[in-house]
Amino acid sequence: MQQTAIPEITNPDNFAETSTALNAKRNWREVIQDYTELTKPRIIVLLLITTAGAMWIASEGAVDPFLMFITVFGGAIAAASANTINCLYDRDIDAKMERTSWRPLPSGRIQPRDALIFAIALAVISFTMLTVYANLLAACLAMSGIATYVGVYTIWLKRSSTQNIVIGGAAGAIPPLVGWAAVTGDLSWSAWVLFAIIFVWTPPHFWALALMIRDEYAKVGVPMLPVVKGAEVTANQILLYTLLMVPVSLLLVYPCNVMGMVYAVSAVCLGGAFIYKATQLLKEPSDRNVARSVFKYSILYLALLCVAMGVDSLPIAHISSQQVIALLQIAHNI
Ligand code: HEM
Numbered sequence: 216m217q218q219t220a221i222p223e224i225t226n227p228d229n230f231a232e233t234s235t236a237l238n239a240k241r242n243w244r245e246v247i248q249d250y251t252e253l254t255k256p257r258i259i260v261l262l263l264i265t266t267a268g269a270m271w272i273a274s275e276g277a278v279d280p281f282l283m284f285i286t287v288f289g290g291a292i293a294a295a296s297a298n299t300i301n302c303l304y305d306r307d308i309d310a311k312m313e314r315t316s317w318r319p320l321p322s323g324r325i326q327p328r329d330a331l332i333f334a335i336a337l338a339v340i341s342f343t344m345l346t347v348y349a350n351l352l353a354a355c356l357a358m359s360g361i362a363t364y365v366g367v368y369t370i371w372l373k374r375s376s377t378q379n380i381v382i383g384g385a386a387g388a389i390p391p392l393v394g395w396a397a398v399t400g401d402l403s404w405s406a407w408v409l410f411a412i413i414f415v416w417t418p419p420h421f422w423a424l425a426l427m428i429r430d431e432y433a434k435v436g437v438p439m440l441p442v443v444k445g446a447e448v449t450a451n452q453i454l455l456y457t458l459l460m461v462p463v464s465l466l467l468v469y470p471c472n473v474m475g476m477v478y479a480v481s482a483v484c485l486g487g488a489f490i491y492k493a494t495q496l497l498k499e500p501s502d503r504n505v506a507r508s509v510f511k512y513s514i515l516y517l518a519l520l521c522v523a524m525g526v527d528s529l530p531i532a533h534i535s536s537q538q539v540i541a542l543l544q545i546a547h548n549i
């Protein structure tokens with residue numbers, strides 16, 4: 216991305232003048248790029264894969280394409296709103312961390328007031344779209360995602376507790392509930408299992424990243440687990456949550472019985488590789504390269520698990536656990 220040289224900004228609340236002067240020089244493409252960046256688009260992609268995965272399972276592989284489009288798009292807009300408010304609230308610390316200092320708010324390319332209007336507009340559009348074309352439950356769940364991410368994680372826990380991500384992580388687990396509700400109009404046990412998978416996946420995902428950038432978090436006084444308790448405790452916790460994640464992911468096979476053998480084998484293999492990586496990290500908790508590898512794998516894991524859900528939902532690939540048990544009984548009797 217080509218970046219316009221900007222004057223140094225020391226007070227993140229005094230952006231208006233700088234931002235206006237900058238925007239006068241920026242063309243509309245750069246402005247669109249800045250607003251897109253505010254929404255953390257790369258994270259949204261994986262959130263939407265989990266929404267689509269839930270819709271696929273809820274509809275047993277026969278989802279209405281229009282409903283899929285509306286729900287994924289409405290969910291994306293809700294997540295974009297949540298991420299924008301997070302960027303707005305965190306602009307003071309983002310300005311001080313290398314990784315985040317070039318974001319549109321701390322660098323003064325967007326004014327806080329404009330970001331707030333943008334976030335509110337996104338939330339209103341998302342709620343309206345989901346209510347009109349999906350249902351009220353899906354719309355309310357999307358809004359509860361924004362409220363949890365902003366209220367519980369960003370404002371309440373991020374700067375006050377080492378467990379910020381464990382509790383606040385519930386926000387990131389809401390998108391599959393939105394997808395499920397859009398298809399069925401309610402939330403079954405299977406929907407809550409999808410929620411639980413992402414809930415226990417989030418700490419290993421985020422703490423691996425936090426291990427890589429713990430110095431930055433320490434610099435701005437954010438009490439992430441590796442900053443307060445150290446690398447070894449964090450690596451231990453990552454392994455613990457990863458060990459929990461595998462049986463939780465298998466609840467979709469038994470007792471929920473919505474996934475079959477293709478998914479079961481995939482979940483065991485993908486989870487096994489995750490556990491292996493977490494044990495490698497436990498051997499070298501301070502090695503940032505190992506932490507990076509766990510972080511990257513966490514993203515691949517969740518994406519591939521959703522692909523496995525999609526494949527397993529196809530009638531041609533679905534072999535249920537009951538069918539396997541019946542086959543084993545027949546083989547035993549022969
Ligand atoms: C509240 C819980 C979560 C926290 C605190 C968290 C934190 C983070 C952070 C700090 C980054 C680095 C972002 C950057 O450098 O711009 C990141 C990256 C990422 N997160 Fe999470 N995350 C959470 C939940 C999730 C969830 C639920 C998903 C998807 C289901 C997700 C998907 C991703 C992806 C795909 C990336 C990589 C983005 C890239 O390519 O740079 N995260 N996460």
Ligand SMILES: CC(C)=CCC/C(C)=C/CC/C(C)=C/COP(=O)(O)OP(=O)(O)O
Pocket residue numbers: 255258262290293294295297298301305315356357358359360361364386387388389390393
């Ligand atoms: C249904 C719905 C709308 C759900 C919302 C879910 C949502 C937006 C989750 C985002 C998770 C995330 C990117 C956390 C990073 O925050 P951070 O502040 O720790 O990251 P940073 O340090 O990069 O700013």
